[in-house]
Amino acid sequence: MSLASPLLAIALTLIIGSLIFIALGKDPLRGLAMFFIEPVKTLYGVSELALKATPLILIALGLALCFRSNVWNIGAEGQFIAGAIAAGGVAILCGTDTGMWIMLLALITSVLGGIAWASITALLRDKFNANEILVSLMLVYVADQLLGYMVYGPWKDPNGYNFPQTINFLAQTRLPRLFDGLRVNYGLLIALIAVVVMWLVMFRTLAGYALQVGGLAPAAARYAGFSSRKALWATLLTSGGLAGLAGGMEVLGPVGQLTPYVPVGYGFAAIIVAFVGRLHPVGIVFSAVLMSLFYIGGELAQSRMGLPKALTGVFQGLLLFALLACDTLIAYRIKWERSV
Amino acid sequence: MNEIALLVAATLNAGTVLAIASLGLLINEKSGIVNLGAEGMMLCAALAGFVCVVHTGSDMAGFVAGMGAGAMLAAIFGVLVIWLNTNQYATGLALSLFGAGLSAFAGAKYVQEKLPERVHFSIPGLSDIPFVGDAFFKQHPLVYILILFTVALTWWMNNARTGLILKAVGENPESAHALGYPVRKIRLAAVMTGGALCGLAGAYISIIYTPLWVEGMIAGKGWIALALTTFATWRPVRVLLGACLFGGVTMLQFHLQGEGVQISPQWLTMLPYVATIVVLALISRSPTFIRVNMPASLGKPFYAQ
Numbered sequence: 102m103s104l105a106s107p108l109l110a111i112a113l114t115l116i117i118g119s120l121i122f123i124a125l126g127k128d129p130l131r132g133l134a135m136f137f138i139e140p141v142k143t144l145y146g147v148s149e150l151a152l153k154a155t156p157l158i159l160i161a162l163g164l165a166l167c168f169r170s171n172v173w174n175i176g177a178e179g180q181f182i183a184g185a186i187a188a189g190g191v192a193i194l195c196g197t198d199t200g201m202w203i204m205l206l207a208l209i210t211s212v213l214g215g216i217a218w219a220s221i222t223a224l225l226r227d228k229f230n231a232n233e234i235l236v237s238l239m240l241v242y243v244a245d246q247l248l249g250y251m252v253y254g255p256w257k258d259p260n261g262y263n264f265p266q267t268i269n270f271l272a273q274t275r276l277p278r279l280f281d282g283l284r285v286n287y288g289l290l291i292a293l294i295a296v297v298v299m300w301l302v303m304f305r306t307l308a309g310y311a312l313q314v315g316g317l318a319p320a321a322a323r324y325a326g327f328s329s330r331k332a333l334w335a336t337l338l339t340s341g342g343l344a345g346l347a348g349g350m351e352v353l354g355p356v357g358q359l360t361p362y363v364p365v366g367y368g369f370a371a372i373i374v375a376f377v378g379r380l381h382p383v384g385i386v387f388s389a390v391l392m393s394l395f396y397i398g399g400e401l402a403q404s405r406m407g408l409p410k411a412l413t414g415v416f417q418g419l420l421l422f423a424l425l426a427c428d429t430l431i432a433y434r435i436k437w438e439r440s441v
Numbered sequence: 442m443n444e445i446a447l448l449v450a451a452t453l454n455a456g457t458v459l460a461i462a463s464l465g466l467l468i469n470e471k472s473g474i475v476n477l478g479a480e481g482m483m484l485c486a487a488l489a490g491f492v493c494v495v496h497t498g499s500d501m502a503g504f505v506a507g508m509g510a511g512a513m514l515a516a517i518f519g520v521l522v523i524w525l526n527t528n529q530y531a532t533g534l535a536l537s538l539f540g541a542g543l544s545a546f547a548g549a550k551y552v553q554e555k556l557p558e559r560v561h562f563s564i565p566g567l568s569d570i571p572f573v574g575d576a577f578f579k580q581h582p583l584v585y586i587l588i589l590f591t592v593a594l595t596w597w598m599n600n601a602r603t604g605l606i607l608k609a610v611g612e613n614p615e616s617a618h619a620l621g622y623p624v625r626k627i628r629l630a631a632v633m634t635g636g637a638l639c640g641l642a643g644a645y646i647s648i649i650y651t652p653l654w655v656e657g658m659i660a661g662k663g664w665i666a667l668a669l670t671t672f673a674t675w676r677p678v679r680v681l682l683g684a685c686l687f688g689g690v691t692m693l694q695f696h697l698q699g700e701g702v703q704i705s706p707q708w709l710t711m712l713p714y715v716a717t718i719v720v721l722a723l724i725s726r727s728p729t730f731i732r733v734n735m736p737a738s739l740g741k742p743f744y745a746q
Contacts, residue, residue: 173530229722230731234477234530235668236721242661242714250707369538376531409549411656414542418481421535422521429525 106431107377107384110423111391117419127406135405136398136416146397148283152355153393156181156347158292158385160371162299163340165380169303171316172336176222176237177344178368179244180215184345185352186248187214189359192274192352193256193267201273208349215345216338218244223337227330233337245364252359267359276354288350293386295343300382312336344368366414370396373421392417446575448689448696453577456681456688457584458642458650462666463673463680464587464594465638469515470670471598472631473611473738477533478518480663481540482636483643486511488548490644491654495554503648504583504641511640512633514540519632523625526742537663545656556652581649583641587681594677607631611736614743624743639663661714668717672724674734683720690716 115133122132140146160177167174188211195203221240225231249265258268276286302309311327312335322329347367356363374392378384399413462479469476476482490507494500518536521527561579568578597604610617610627618624646662647654665687673679694709725731 175534225718225722230725230728231718231722232668232671232725235664235671236718238664239661239668239714239718239721243711243718246707246711246714249710250705253707254705372534373538409546411542411545411549414538415546416542418535418539418542421531422517422539425527425532425535426521426525429527 103379106427107379107388107424109427109431110377110420113423113427114416114420117423118416121412121415125408127408132402132406132408135401136394139401139405140394140397145283148280148285149397150390150393151285151289153396154386154389155288155292155354156351156367157371157374157389157392159295159347159350160340160344160368161374161378161385161389162295162382163336163343164371164375165378165382165385166299166303166309166312167336167340168375169316169380170312170332170336171319172333173234174219174222174237174337174340175234175372176219176239176241176368177340177371178364178366179237179241180218180341180344181348181351181368182241182244182248182364183218183341184211184215184348185359185363186244186251186348187211187345188349189251189256189267189270189352192270193359195271195274197271199271199273204274204276204353207274207353208346211349211353212342212346215341215343215348217341218345219337219341220334222341223334226333226337233333241368245361248359248363249361252361256359258358265361269358270353274353275357276350284355286350286354288354291346291350296382296386303382308335344371370417373417376421377424391420395420443572443575444696446572448692449576450579451692451695452685452689453580453584454650454688455691456684456686457581457587458646458662458684459666459669459687460587460591460681460684461583461645462639462642462663463669463684464591464677465511465635465642466667467635467670467673467675467677467680468594468607468631468638469635470675470739471607471611471736472628473614473736473741473743474519474522474628474632475529475533475667475740476515476518476536476632476635477530477667478514478536478540479533479639479667480659480661481537481544482511482514482639483540483646483659483663484544484657485514485540486640486643487647487658488544488551488654489640491554491556491647492548492551494556494648495551498557500648504644507640507644507648508637509640511636511638511643513636515633515636515639516629518636519629522742523628523632526744529740529742541657548654548656551654552656554654556648559649559652581645583645583649591677591681598677608736611738614738618743618745624745628743639666642666665713665717668721671731672720674724674731675736676734686720687713687716 119129122129140150188207191207191210222233222237225236226233252265252267256267258266276288278286312332315322315327315329315332370392374385374388378388395413395416399410402408402412403410486507489510490503493506494503518532521532522529562581564578568574606622610624614624669680669683672683691713694712697709698706
């Protein structure tokens with residue numbers, strides 16, 4: 102039952118996607134091949150897929166925990182940026198003779214950066230009753246400007262021909278790659294470990310259970326003595342930390358420096374990943390791979406078919422719409438009636 | 442002196458964008474539905490309006506196109522949340538993400554396009570008054586229409602039968618249903634009206650406010666408009682005041698940059714977003730104050746018995 106809805110939603114998205122290709126005068130089979138066959142034809146392609154899925158998995162894990170306990174953190178993009186800035190700071194300020202341990206420090210800092218950013222939302226929700234949806238989202242724009250300030254200002258590469266970018270990070274701060282010649286790095290392993298840990302927390306610990314009861318039945322949670330304030334802080338800080346880690350791994354991994362173009366919307370796409378993955382850690386892995394296919398497919402559709410890359414965003418939005426509709430249509434039977 | 446007049450004029454202009462969208466969302470929320478898709482609707486409407494003006498040369502046609510685009514997207518959202526009872530937050534988010542993607546995709550080839558020469562408006566006679574004329578009487582007609590609309594909306598919601606029904610649906614859909622009102626249709630109408638007004642605001646941005654089309658050009662104004670309904674505790678006149686406050690903050694930023702104030706532009710660009718957070722926190726501080734004014738069924742699904 103819970104699997105039928107995402108599969109049906111994917112099928113629906115593919116059908117609508119084909120119609121879009123036809124409307125644009127393109128061969129729909131070739132179009133869909135760009136999204137589902139071309140990306141995985143080569144080992145390099147698979148590595149790129151894993152590289153994009155890594156941040157999506159990490160962020161979506163945290164968001165799933167939030168959504169399960171009815172905390173609407175939709176500013177993961179901002180927490181991602183905060184993590185990227187934090188990790189970038191460590192990487193820029195370290196000396197040339199530092200050892201590999203600095204990379205670990207940078208990763209930990211990125212987690213703290215994300216936590217700090219999410220804690221603003223938690224604090225304002227807890228102490229000021231401010232809507233977490235609006236606050237976390239506004240903070241995305243603030244984080245974006247903060248990143249802009251750092252790379253245009255204090256952290257600008259002095260030898261960078263005045264481009265808004267920092268120096269290229271030193272080798273010892275970069276996440277090591279898993280295989281020679283492929284960009285996929287140890288971040289993937291961290292993400293997969295996080296999947297297992299999150300599964301254990303959600304389904305095998307009392308604390309994880311308490312968080313979810315608060316989301317499903319607030320009254321029951323109160324009666325059981327599960328604090329909703331604790332749930333708010335725990336879920337927001339966890340998801341902030343994971344999003345921050347994703348940001349840190351992005352700049353220490355494939356990007357290798359800070360630029361205004363580090364945030365590409367993973368924080369928003371991860372919302373869709375979390376829902377399509379049924380807010381379940383294992384489901385999230387699959388939906389993150391699907392979402393990465395959309396990303397890479399969009400790039401391929403641009404370079405090989407001359408379609409705007411933003412096709413990715415259209416598909417992502419369609420998928421979430423389709424999923425939400427399918428959820429209801431599978432659980433309920435439509436009854437046509439007059440009035441109401 | 443003249444500087445200040447221009448700042449006031451610019452504030453009104455920026456505030457208008459926020460107020461139109463926010464009043465639409467207010468009507469929307471009065472019916473008990475919260476639509477987080479404002480940003481997406483505004484983006485699509487901005488594109489629709491812009492494209493329409495590029496091809497027809499008529500601003501009016503652009504506004505209508507924007508309203509149509511907004512209402513259509515809102516209708517998709519409305520059917521999903523009202524009839525299929527999907528989660529309002531998730532569906533609204535889907536609309537925002539979808540709208541951002543769709544507008545970027547469909548608008549890719551319009552990024553370089555230019556609109557025909559923009560007309561400058563002024564009210565004959567009044568606009569010649571020193572200071573006051575520059576500050577208040579050289580605005581786009583929509584600015585004045587907005588003020589009339591706000592007054593009319595306040596009256597309508599508090600006195601007209603249909604306005605009271607809308608509020609009843611938002612406060613207690615079960616009772617409204619029991620009384621025989623078509624709750625779902627009323628909600629859909631409110632959602633589509635909200636979409637149309639968000640669309641008008643989006644089109645105003647791409648046609649009048651910054652006459653061009655760029656991907657993501659709404660830059661969070663849809664979200665600020667959503668926050669505005671809460672600041673204003675769902676009262677139209679307060680929406681107008683709040684919109685001017687935020688329009689002022691936005692314009693102050695450009696003004697300070699123009700004055701050559703020694704501060705990085707990024708800090709100034711942050712201002713409206715930070716201001717939104719601060720004001721939201723201050724207003725929301727008393728939960729009872731918010732709850733008294735908030736439509737009681739806001740965000741909750743309605744199942745007809």
